[in-house]
Amino acid sequence: MSQAGNSNRITRNYLDSLLIETRYMNSDNPDTAFTLYGETFASPIMTAALSHLEQFGEGGMARGIALGAKKAGCVMWYGAAEESEIEMLAGTGVRLVEIIKPYKNRDLIYARIEHAQKLGLLAVGIDIDHPFSEDGSPDIVDDEEMKALTTEELAQIVRSTDLPLITKGVLSLYDAEESLKAGVKGMVVSHHNNRIEYALPPLYILPEIAKLAGEDVPVFVDCMIQSGMDAFKAIALGAKGVCIGRPLMAAYTNDRENGVCAYLTKARGELAKAMAYTGCTDLGRMDASVIHRDCRL
Numbered sequence: 674m675s676q677a678g679n680s681n682r683i684t685r686n687y688l689d690s691l692l693i694e695t696r697y698m699n700s701d702n703p704d705t706a707f708t709l710y711g712e713t714f715a716s717p718i719m720t721a722a723l724s725h726l727e728q729f730g731e732g733g734m735a736r737g738i739a740l741g742a743k744k745a746g747c748v749m750w751y752g753a754a755e756e757s758e759i760e761m762l763a764g765t766g767v768r769l770v771e772i773i774k775p776y777k778n779r780d781l782i783y784a785r786i787e788h789a790q791k792l793g794l795l796a797v798g799i800d801i802d803h804p805f806s807e808d809g810s811p812d813i814v815d816d817e818e819m820k821a822l823t824t825e826e827l828a829q830i831v832r833s834t835d836l837p838l839i840t841k842g843v844l845s846l847y848d849a850e851e852s853l854k855a856g857v858k859g860m861v862v863s864h865h866n867n868r869i870e871y872a873l874p875p876l877y878i879l880p881e882i883a884k885l886a887g888e889d890v891p892v893f894v895d896c897m898i899q900s901g902m903d904a905f906k907a908i909a910l911g912a913k914g915v916c917i918g919r920p921l922m923a924a925y926t927n928d929r930e931n932g933v934c935a936y937l938t939k940a941r942g943e944l945a946k947a948m949a950y951t952g953c954t955d956l957g958r959m960d961a962s963v964i965h966r967d968c969r970l
Contacts, residue, residue: 678870684897687874691906692965696952703948704955705941707914709891710795710837710858712768715746716941717956718904720933721895721918722772722798722841724753735762737925741933743767745941748795750916753814756788768795772841775804777811777820779830786834794836796858799827802842802865827855839893841865844873849882853890860886861893861916876910880961883911901943908944909951909959 676682707717720742726735735751739762742749751762752772763769771794773785782799789797804821806812812819822830831838837858842865843849852860862879864872875894883892891913898904904915917940924932948954951963 680864680867680870680872680874681897683871684864684874684876687877688897688903688906690967691876692967693906693909693947693951694963694965695950696963697950698952700949700952701954703945703953705945705948707956709748709914712795714748714768716904716937716944717908717912717914718901718937718940718944719748719770719893719914719916720750720921720937721898721916722750722752722770722800723918723922724751724772726922734922734925736765737930738921738933739765739767739769740930741921741925742937744930744934745937747937748914750798752800756785759788759794760792763792763794770794770796770798770839772798772800772839774800774814774817775819775822777818779826781817782830783833786830786836786838790834790836796837796839797834798839798841798859798861799830800842800865801827801840801848801852802844802863802868824851824855827852827857831856831858842868843882844875844878846878846881846885849885853886857890859891859893861895862912863895866896866918876907879907879910879912901940901945902947904940904944905947905951906964908956909953909961909964911961913956 705716707714749767750770771789804819839859840852840857841861843860862875875896886892893914894907894912895916898915898917899920907915921933924936953959
């Protein structure tokens with residue numbers, strides 16, 4: 674793949690092109706407390722929906738990230754796991770969002786959601802951007818074929834559960850509109866770690882999607898979010914929360930659950946600094962007008 678079309682590189686460059694103006698007058702120490710689906714957390718910085726971490730041994734990395742997130746007071750997202758792994762993660766006490774693939778066998782989706790509801794998870798989601806493989810044919814995940822959802826199918830899934838249902842992989846107003854028609858309770862703006870080349874940077878389309886979603890449907894962002902400053906930019910532009918992925922894997926490798934907790938805590942501090950320096954005293958007072966794009970970057 675050409676580096677020129679790498680969506681992660683494009684996304685990182687776009688994030689770095691966003692500059693902030695400072696506003697010190699009448700500012701105050703900021704509050705990063707974050708409320709999601711009726712529960713309050715230390716910050717809106719969460720773990721990304723990592724998957725297949727069982728390869729790192731006996732659920733060690735997945736469990737370590739869960740424990741680190743819990744210690745930091747953060748939400749954990751996770752996907753593509755056996756039910757036993759989801760049970761193990763939920764058993765740590767972390768508040769968990771499970772992301773489910775768009776299985777062609779829709780019964781598998783309903784079964785996973787029913788399992789998540791029995792475990793009392795915070796929410797569930799569906800990777801709407803995972804139906805196709807590299808050549809456009811149906812994707813195969815863990816020997817199961819994937820298939821794109823219709824709006825009516827998604828609406829039926831939403832109605833099937835009391836858990837908030839989130840669509841992940843929204844990168845257009847079209848998919849946002851269809852998700853909202855189906856009654857979703859959240860959307861993740863994402864290109865799923867360079868799933869398609871030349872994808873829009875999530876923060877490029879975020880303001881339009883957030884405006885469409887309004888106040889009642891939270892919009893989240895992942896892809897190349899690495900710091901509290903990245904989180905600040907996303908939240909100022911309309912996101913309710915952000916997800917950090919691969920940096921937490923490295924943090925776990927360095928110091929297990931304590932490394933994960935330290936990374937999330939440091940990111941929360943970086944977010945608080947940016948909020949203080951821009952007069953955004955809490956998450957309800959974030960202001961998109963402090964963000965400017967330097968088109969030379």
